[in-house]
Amino acid sequence: MRQKTKTIIAIALPLQIILVKWMGSYPNFVEAYYSNGIYPYISGFLRMLFGWIPFSFGDLIYTALVILAIRYIYKHWRNIKKKPLWFLKDIVVVLSIVFFAFHLLWGMNYHRQPINWKLGIEREYTLDELVELTQYIVIQTNQYQWELTGDTISPVHIPYSKKQIFAKTEEAYANFAKQYPDFGYEHRSLKSSIYSVPLTFMGYGGYLNPFTNEAQVNGITPKFRLPTVSCHEVGHQLGYSAEGATNFIGFLVTSKSKDPYFKYSAYNHALGYCLNDLFHKDEEQYNKIVAAINPGVKENFNELRDFWEKYENPMEPVFKSVFNTFLKVNNQKEGIKSYNAVVGLIINHRNKQLGIL
Numbered sequence: 621m622r623q624k625t626k627t628i629i630a631i632a633l634p635l636q637i638i639l640v641k642w643m644g645s646y647p648n649f650v651e652a653y654y655s656n657g658i659y660p661y662i663s664g665f666l667r668m669l670f671g672w673i674p675f676s677f678g679d680l681i682y683t684a685l686v687i688l689a690i691r692y693i694y695k696h697w698r699n700i701k702k703k704p705l706w707f708l709k710d711i712v713v714v715l716s717i718v719f720f721a722f723h724l725l726w727g728m729n730y731h732r733q734p735i736n737w738k739l740g741i742e743r744e745y746t747l748d749e750l751v752e753l754t755q756y757i758v759i760q761t762n763q764y765q766w767e768l769t770g771d772t773i774s775p776v777h778i779p780y781s782k783k784q785i786f787a788k789t790e791e792a793y794a795n796f797a798k799q800y801p802d803f804g805y806e807h808r809s810l811k812s813s814i815y816s817v818p819l820t821f822m823g824y825g826g827y828l829n830p831f832t833n834e835a836q837v838n839g840i841t842p843k844f845r846l847p848t849v850s851c852h853e854v855g856h857q858l859g860y861s862a863e864g865a866t867n868f869i870g871f872l873v874t875s876k877s878k879d880p881y882f883k884y885s886a887y888n889h890a891l892g893y894c895l896n897d898l899f900h901k902d903e904e905q906y907n908k909i910v911a912a913i914n915p916g917v918k919e920n921f922n923e924l925r926d927f928w929e930k931y932e933n934p935m936e937p938v939f940k941s942v943f944n945t946f947l948k949v950n951n952q953k954e955g956i957k958s959y960n961a962v963v964g965l966i967i968n969h970r971n972k973q974l975g976i977l
Contacts, residue, residue: 812839864961
């Protein structure tokens with residue numbers, strides 16, 4: 621690539637940043653012309669292009685790029701030391717290209733209208749509403765745990781393979797789309813990440829590759845949690861960037877699935893968020909509700925806790941901090957805390973369904 625071309629591409633980076641910030645100030649425009657305009661075609665094309673490959677093609681691309689970058693630095697180290705500004709320009713060129721591709725292929729979804737706007741619900745809720753929802757979810761979680769195990773003391777173990785869970789995720793979305801057509805999901809591209817172990821060390825259950833639109837699931841996550849994680853990542857594929865929104869979508873899709881294991885996964889996952897929220901707001905009510913949870917459900921929580929503790933490491937907070945900053949830069953002001961927004965969304969959506977709003 622000629623130096624003149626590199627200069628043009630490098631100069632384009634700050635212009636792109638300004639353009640994205642400007643477009644992001646018009647969420648209705650982004651919602652209409654990107655998220656519901658060109659993005660569904662981009663997403664569908666990428667899922668058709670890469671979805672049939674049985675492994676994560678995006679993970680391989682990342683691996684190849686890292687190797688090529690290391691190789692380039694090794695081979696051109698002398699020139700880099702002689703002309704550091706040229707090397708800096710090369711870095712800016714790469715950043716400019718990545719920034720453009722990221723926002724074209726998926727990233728503008730960070731600036732669309734929030735999901736509560738789309739569904740016509742609020743996000744705020746009272747302590748009484750939180751207590752009532754938590755009690756309801758405990759009843760549902762206990763019920764499905766008992767149905768699936770035949771007693772109250774045994775943890776739920778999903779008998780499906782990961783491939784079967786991914787197929788049932790697609791079925792769950794097809795069922796959900798009967799009531800909410802905007803959430804139709806075709807051309808499945810849902811895979812177990814090649815880097816599931818590193819993802820676990822970083823503390824993540826999965827991610828969406830914005831350049832290939834492959835939904836990557838942490839394949840070593842306890843299996844009872846995989847249905848909600850899979851449905852969460854598909855929510856990102858459908859153009860919802862906010863973590864609270866995709867947690868909410870994951871809950872709705874799995875809870876309305878015809879499969880009882882998916883339903884259990886939905887209520888178990890939601891229960892964790894509700895209990896965490898309630899603990900910080902009313903510890904006395906929290907203790908009362910925890911006492912009503914079936915021992916088998918608690919065993920699944922213990923299984924999940926033991927899993928994450930096994931991979932705890934000093935770098936995990938660093939990775940979380942980086943991701944937290946990434947979310948805030950990309951229009952999620954609450955950062956990682958946005959995951960907990962699912963509680964308010966569930967409460968207000970349920971209120972609307974019950975005619976309370």
